Amino acid sequence: MITLEYYLILAAALFCIGLFGAVAKKNAVAVLMSIELMLNSVNINLVAFNRFLAPSQLVGHVFAIFVIVVAAAEVAVGLAIVISIYRDRFSTEVDNLDWLKW
Amino acid sequence: MNLSLLTLEIVVATLALFIFILGLVAPANQKRGIGYFTVLSLVVSLIIAIILHGESGTAFGTMYVVDPFSSYFKIAFLIAAVLVTMFSISYVNKLGYNQGEFFALTVLALLGMMIMSSAADFITFYLGLEMMTIPFIILTAFRYGDKASSEAGMKYMLLSAMSSAVLLYGLSILYGAAGSTLYSDVINVITGDNIDALTVIGLVFLLAGFGFKISMVPFHMWSPDIYQGAPTPVTAFLAIGSKAAALAAMIRMFMIALPETREVWMTLVIVLCAMTIVLGNFVAIPQTNIKRMLAYSSIAHAGYLLMGLVAFTNLGISAILYYVMIYVFANAGAFACVNEFGNMTGSDEIKDYTGMWKRSPLIASVMLLCLLSLGGIPPLAGFVGKFYLFTAIIDQGYIWLAFLGIGMSMVSVYYYLIVVKVMFLGKPVEETSVPVSLGAKTVMFVSAVASLFLGLYPAPLTDIATKVAQLFFPM
Amino acid sequence: MLQQYSGLGIYLIAAIIFPFIIVFVALILGPKRPNPEKLTTYECGLDTQGPTWVQFKINYFLYALVFVVFDVETVFLYPWAVKFQALGLFAFIEMIIFIAILVIGLWYAWKEGALEWM
Amino acid sequence: MLELAWLIPIFPLIAYTLIIFLTKKSKSISVAVALAGIVASLVISIGVLVETIQKGITMAEPFEVAVKWLRLSAIDKYTGLNIDMGILIDPLSAVMMFVVTSIATLVIIYSVGYMHGDPGFSRYFAYMSLFAFSMLLLVIANNFFEMFFGWELVGLCSYLLIGFWFEKPSAAKAANKAFITNRWGDFGFMLGIILLYINFGTFNFGEISRIIGDGASGVGAAILTLISLLIFAGPMAKSAQFPLHVWLPDAMEGPTPVSSILHAATMVAAGVYLLARGFVLFNESTETLLFIAYIGGITAFIAASFALVQRDIKRILAYSTLSQLGYMVMVIGVGSITAGMFHLTTHAFFKCMLFLGAGSVIHAVHTQDIFEMGGLSKKMPITTWTFIIGALALAGIFPLSGFWSKDEILLATHQAGFTGLYWLATLVAGMTAFYMFRLIFIAFFGEKRTDHHAHESSPWMTVPLIILAFFAVFSGWGLVKMGYGSMVFFGHPHHGEINLGIALISTVFALGGIVLAWLIYYRKIVDTDLMKQRFRPIYNLLWNKLYIDEIYEWLFDKVMLGVAWLCNQCDRKVVDGIADGLGDTVRHTGGWMRFMQTGSLQNYALVIFGAIVIIVLLMATPVLGGVIR
Numbered sequence A: 001m002i003t004l005e006y007y008l009i010l011a012a013a014l015f016c017i018g019l020f021g022a023v024a025k026k027n028a029v030a031v032l033m034s035i036e037l038m039l040n041s042v043n044i045n046l047v048a049f050n051r052f053l054a055p056s057q058l059v060g061h062v063f064a065i066f067v068i069v070v071a072a073a074e075v076a077v078g079l080a081i082v083i084s085i086y087r088d089r090f091s092t093e094v095d096n097l098d099w100l101k102w
Numbered sequence B: 001m002n003l004s005l006l007t008l009e010i011v012v013a014t015l016a017l018f019i020f021i022l023g024l025v026a027p028a029n030q031k032r033g034i035g036y037f038t039v040l041s042l043v044v045s046l047i048i049a050i051i052l053h054g055e056s057g058t059a060f061g062t063m064y065v066v067d068p069f070s071s072y073f074k075i076a077f078l079i080a081a082v083l084v085t086m087f088s089i090s091y092v093n094k095l096g097y098n099q100g101e102f103f104a105l106t107v108l109a110l111l112g113m114m115i116m117s118s119a120a121d122f123i124t125f126y127l128g129l130e131m132m133t134i135p136f137i138i139l140t141a142f143r144y145g146d147k148a149s150s151e152a153g154m155k156y157m158l159l160s161a162m163s164s165a166v167l168l169y170g171l172s173i174l175y176g177a178a179g180s181t182l183y184s185d186v187i188n189v190i191t192g193d194n195i196d197a198l199t200v201i202g203l204v205f206l207l208a209g210f211g212f213k214i215s216m217v218p219f220h221m222w223s224p225d226i227y228q229g230a231p232t233p234v235t236a237f238l239a240i241g242s243k244a245a246a247l248a249a250m251i252r253m254f255m256i257a258l259p260e261t262r263e264v265w266m267t268l269v270i271v272l273c274a275m276t277i278v279l280g281n282f283v284a285i286p287q288t289n290i291k292r293m294l295a296y297s298s299i300a301h302a303g304y305l306l307m308g309l310v311a312f313t314n315l316g317i318s319a320i321l322y323y324v325m326i327y328v329f330a331n332a333g334a335f336a337c338v339n340e341f342g343n344m345t346g347s348d349e350i351k352d353y354t355g356m357w358k359r360s361p362l363i364a365s366v367m368l369l370c371l372l373s374l375g376g377i378p379p380l381a382g383f384v385g386k387f388y389l390f391t392a393i394i395d396q397g398y399i400w401l402a403f404l405g406i407g408m409s410m411v412s413v414y415y416y417l418i419v420v421k422v423m424f425l426g427k428p429v430e431e432t433s434v435p436v437s438l439g440a441k442t443v444m445f446v447s448a449v450a451s452l453f454l455g456l457y458p459a460p461l462t463d464i465a466t467k468v469a470q471l472f473f474p475m
Numbered sequence C: 001m002l003q004q005y006s007g008l009g010i011y012l013i014a015a016i017i018f019p020f021i022i023v024f025v026a027l028i029l030g031p032k033r034p035n036p037e038k039l040t041t042y043e044c045g046l047d048t049q050g051p052t053w054v055q056f057k058i059n060y061f062l063y064a065l066v067f068v069v070f071d072v073e074t075v076f077l078y079p080w081a082v083k084f085q086a087l088g089l090f091a092f093i094e095m096i097i098f099i100a101i102l103v104i105g106l107w108y109a110w111k112e113g114a115l116e117w118m
Numbered sequence D: 001m002l003e004l005a006w007l008i009p010i011f012p013l014i015a016y017t018l019i020i021f022l023t024k025k026s027k028s029i030s031v032a033v034a035l036a037g038i039v040a041s042l043v044i045s046i047g048v049l050v051e052t053i054q055k056g057i058t059m060a061e062p063f064e065v066a067v068k069w070l071r072l073s074a075i076d077k078y079t080g081l082n083i084d085m086g087i088l089i090d091p092l093s094a095v096m097m098f099v100v101t102s103i104a105t106l107v108i109i110y111s112v113g114y115m116h117g118d119p120g121f122s123r124y125f126a127y128m129s130l131f132a133f134s135m136l137l138l139v140i141a142n143n144f145f146e147m148f149f150g151w152e153l154v155g156l157c158s159y160l161l162i163g164f165w166f167e168k169p170s171a172a173k174a175a176n177k178a179f180i181t182n183r184w185g186d187f188g189f190m191l192g193i194i195l196l197y198i199n200f201g202t203f204n205f206g207e208i209s210r211i212i213g214d215g216a217s218g219v220g221a222a223i224l225t226l227i228s229l230l231i232f233a234g235p236m237a238k239s240a241q242f243p244l245h246v247w248l249p250d251a252m253e254g255p256t257p258v259s260s261i262l263h264a265a266t267m268v269a270a271g272v273y274l275l276a277r278g279f280v281l282f283n284e285s286t287e288t289l290l291f292i293a294y295i296g297g298i299t300a301f302i303a304a305s306f307a308l309v310q311r312d313i314k315r316i317l318a319y320s321t322l323s324q325l326g327y328m329v330m331v332i333g334v335g336s337i338t339a340g341m342f343h344l345t346t347h348a349f350f351k352c353m354l355f356l357g358a359g360s361v362i363h364a365v366h367t368q369d370i371f372e373m374g375g376l377s378k379k380m381p382i383t384t385w386t387f388i389i390g391a392l393a394l395a396g397i398f399p400l401s402g403f404w405s406k407d408e409i410l411l412a413t414h415q416a417g418f419t420g421l422y423w424l425a426t427l428v429a430g431m432t433a434f435y436m437f438r439l440i441f442i443a444f445f446g447e448k449r450t451d452h453h454a455h456e457s458s459p460w461m462t463v464p465l466i467i468l469a470f471f472a473v474f475s476g477w478g479l480v481k482m483g484y485g486s487m488v489f490f491g492h493p494h495h496g497e498i499n500l501g502i503a504l505i506s507t508v509f510a511l512g513g514i515v516l517a518w519l520i521y522y523r524k525i526v527d528t529d530l531m532k533q534r535f536r537p538i539y540n541l542l543w544n545k546l547y548i549d550e551i552y553e554w555l556f557d558k559v560m561l562g563v564a565w566l567c568n569q570c571d572r573k574v575v576d577g578i579a580d581g582l583g584d585t586v587r588h589t590g591g592w593m594r595f596m597q598t599g600s601l602q603n604y605a606l607v608i609f610g611a612i613v614i615i616v617l618l619m620a621t622p623v624l625g626g627v628i629r
Helices: A006-026 A028-053 A057-089 B003-025 B032-052 B068-095 B099-117 B124-140 B147-178 B183-189 B197-213 B222-229 B232-257 B259-284 B290-311 B314-347 B361-374 B381-395 B399-424 B438-456 B460-467 C001-028 C058-082 C084-111 D001-022 D027-055 D090-115 D119-138 D144-162 D170-198 D205-214 D219-238 D248-251 D256-264 D267-277 D288-307 D313-334 D337-365 D381-395 D400-417 D421-445 D459-480 D500-522 D529-533 D536-543 D545-589 D591-599 D600-620
Strands: B057-059 B063-067 D063-072 D081-089
Touching: A006 A028, A006 B147, A006 D256, A006 D600, A028 A057, A028 B147, A057 B124, A057 B147, A057 C058, B003 B032, B003 B057, B003 B063, B003 B099, B003 B314, B032 B068, B063 B068, B063 D591, B068 B232, B068 B314, B068 B438, B068 B460, B068 D144, B068 D205, B099 B124, B099 B232, B124 B147, B124 D063, B124 D529, B147 B183, B147 B197, B147 B222, B147 D267, B147 D600, B183 B232, B183 B381, B197 B232, B197 B259, B222 B290, B232 B290, B232 B314, B232 D256, B259 B290, B259 B399, B290 B381, B290 B399, B314 B361, B314 B381, B314 B438, B314 B460, B314 D529, B361 B399, B361 B438, B381 B399, B381 D170, B381 D459, B399 D170, B460 D536, C058 C084, C084 D256, D001 D027, D001 D063, D001 D081, D001 D090, D001 D119, D027 D119, D081 D090, D081 D119, D081 D144, D090 D119, D090 D256, D090 D267, D090 D337, D090 D459, D119 D144, D119 D256, D119 D267, D144 D219, D144 D248, D144 D256, D144 D267, D170 D219, D170 D248, D170 D267, D219 D267, D248 D256, D248 D313, D256 D267, D256 D313, D256 D337, D267 D313, D267 D337, D288 D313, D288 D421, D313 D337, D313 D400, D313 D421, D313 D529, D337 D381, D337 D400, D381 D400, D381 D421, D381 D459, D381 D500, D400 D421, D400 D459, D400 D500, D421 D500, D529 D536
Parallel strands: none
Antiparallel strands: B057 B063, D063 D081
């Protein structure tokens, strides 16, 4: 029997992997993908909670759908910006983003 | 369902789409008209908002609340939007492309703020947040070909995506703990006695997400870069609107949904608030770029605003409300000045402001007024606001925090004076006078008068603020 | 019990048979004039020259972006369609507005030339 | 008249607005407006003063009117915030307003001559009117908050006026120094009045004294001491008391009329006025009173000693102002606001006159170094004689005004049993006489050193001098006859009878100082340079003002800017630093921590998530209450 904990642990692991990617990856697109992982871990959380705690109404699922959609929008904007950066600097390495010094 | 509650939102949303279409159909040589149209229609919606400020109720079940609190903030956002768009017209015309998109996105961000201010449900709140953030990301990277702008956009996009991931994780945990996303349910389920480790972690993540938006130390680091890189009007709107909206949502969530968990987050908020004030003010001193300086000062102001939440009393909340309003005016004025100067010289370096008094007395004097108001010098509004906040927290016995706050506001006067000194007490590098567009003139005038009037006679606004704050502390 | 799935069975059979029919028809109707050009291996068989990570044309990304957005937006249509009867007129109007907004977006993409391959 | 009292601050405000928005272009009209505004206030304040005396309005039953300014109703268990803007007319404020308006009028008339041909002519008179408004608001205030309001405004005006000639970098520097020093005083003041409000529930002077009078305040002695000390921080900065006195001498960078009215006669006296106004509060805490008294005494002494060696005429006067302010603060500290306010009044007149005289000298010879002047007595008789009168008054020679008030101070100090302070004050009186006449003998009677074509100034400048001279001679005696002591007092009325012994001693000291100065600088019985050589260390110490400025500069640079720099570095470098450092260490062990070297963006992310982790960990520990159980 798979209990809620499994899902939560899975989600947490996924979040951490995404987190690692977000801070470790050099390529902006890869960072974006890692952030997607984090968001998906949230989705797992939501759906799991919904299934185990409040199966009667579908709030969790709805929330998850909204998260997916917004994430897509964010990715679209993100890729667009990546492209414009690439046009400027011919690289999508996040390390190169240090023109604005502290 | 009573749709009339949503009148304002519907109007603004329609406006945004309409401006988009306008940008598509308008011939290239007449696109500058879009800006004026936007300003006019925003003024109209501001009037509508003021007319409708009285009504209250809930829409979409209890997901969406319209009450004095949200109306107050909506009016604040609208004022900010009007002021910003006014002085952004000249900027966008100088930019010369995508006028329609610029204004449409500004209005969309405004819509997002409105939704945040009256969201009474995690999902609605999250949607409002993203509806505000995504247009801001685009606007930040609006100048293509400009490295600073696109880099700022990239940073803002990635970091805000991360922060919203964090926020969402927190929200999902809270949803798990409460079994519902409605504030009205959450407060009943999550009570003081059944806080478990998971809830605490959720709260921390949530606070981190909010902290990012209102640039609370240590989640503030994005703001100086983004403020510097973004187009000046966007920076202004970011500094005023985004912060205020996040604060509004934060207040509502923590006051309505999570007051029971105060023992968990209050200590945290106090510590972070103190850190924010200190760091923001001190780091502002060595800045050479005025937009960065204003960014750090806005970080510091986030700290001051948090004081009101720390007080957790009617006085505290009303102090926040008052302070938000005057903060809008003071910052709008300052950024209008920065914008006009940047338009002409293309520089935001403080040293280039030398002898501004000679080059443009208007810019110099308005800048002086706004900075002194931010610094909290009587008889300007900022002084009353700070006094209000400090009284609120001392009233709750946080004398050390007030001590810190007042001391730091003295420090802040120091770095504001650096700019003032440069502007008034220096030989201009070049004698050419700085032209000021009509829109910017209006903004400067309005914000200067407001900062002065609200300082000399704050009673009307403070009365409103107190009434609004009674929402959370019924008699 | 089985009757209700018979339609499905018929559909399955038809689905399997149909490709064969197409191929067969093409086999008997299509003209056959082989020449060396045609018989050479397809060009991806060649060993590549220069960097394999060639930069795609920018429009490719534009298509991708536009597609992603519209593709994901449609996710809202499914729950609505499933519950269409129950939701009634109000939801219908809401969905119309939703689609209208999407259309404006599409119009924008079109007008801005995201859909032309130049 | 009393009903019109609220107009007194308003007129200058109107004048300011008019000048700024309308008449800025035309110099003559601007002057006319400014003059009209201040004269109107003068007329009303004279009327108010007369009526106050006739109607017998006392400190106990003042005339008070107030309007709501900020009303935040108290929600059941949360205190509200109620602030009024009101006027409080009692002998104290009435006299003070008369002093301010009359001196402001004279100074503005004088400025017409002095600022003649200055590019910022109109702006100058606008600032002057603004100052008059703020000062009068401060004086007429009926509660601490309103007073603080005016307090900050005069600070702003002083900033604008010191930096009036912002072409001079020294002026800009001095302006900032003054403003920032005052901010630190206001810091205490503001905190003090907020604490006051939290404990008393009101800012109003009357109500506070009532609450204290009934002994129903229920406020602990410790908290009262804290409050009064915090509030005293304000006067310490504004009235330039040791150790916050450093800004006043530098403030002399402003135009001389400004120095005379802001930094000699009225604004710097605001601190003393505040002490008198809120005396009921200070009186509650003996520790505070003791502190005030000794701070005043120290200031009086060190300032006088600095003045002994200065060469700059305005700086000499500035230090004498410091030491006189020290007198006033000291005597209030020993518990007699009568003597303090009395000396404030007389000092205002003769010190203002001295500055205006100095201004007319500088106007004529275009130098401020007294050793470059000399032989002016022939060329500028009016200036010379008024200056001498002022000096005599300051030295406290019978029967000039200074004598009466100084005698009051010494008497009060003696009666209060502060024998040490009494002798210190007497000594200071002697030093005062000495350095003033050193100035006179060098600048006016000494032989001419440089060929300056000095000439008597225009009547615009001389007439105010003469009028002020009249006040300098008679105000002391007049006020005594008017029974000042029975008008302005705390507790029981105070009748200023002359104690012959004390009067004699002080006069002897004063005359001694004058004679000494005469011997050294006129008859030259000793070679001053030789003395300088002999007492080189002391001389240097005094010349450099005990290096206090230098110490502050050092502190400011090293500490405040240091902290700023540190925070900045933290915000900039540490993240990178840690990241790179870790990166270096682990690069050899393996690439798995490469991310530590990525661009700043990801360092921000690192900080965010790191902070979250740390917070969660802290939450788990008892540090923050161990909320994770």
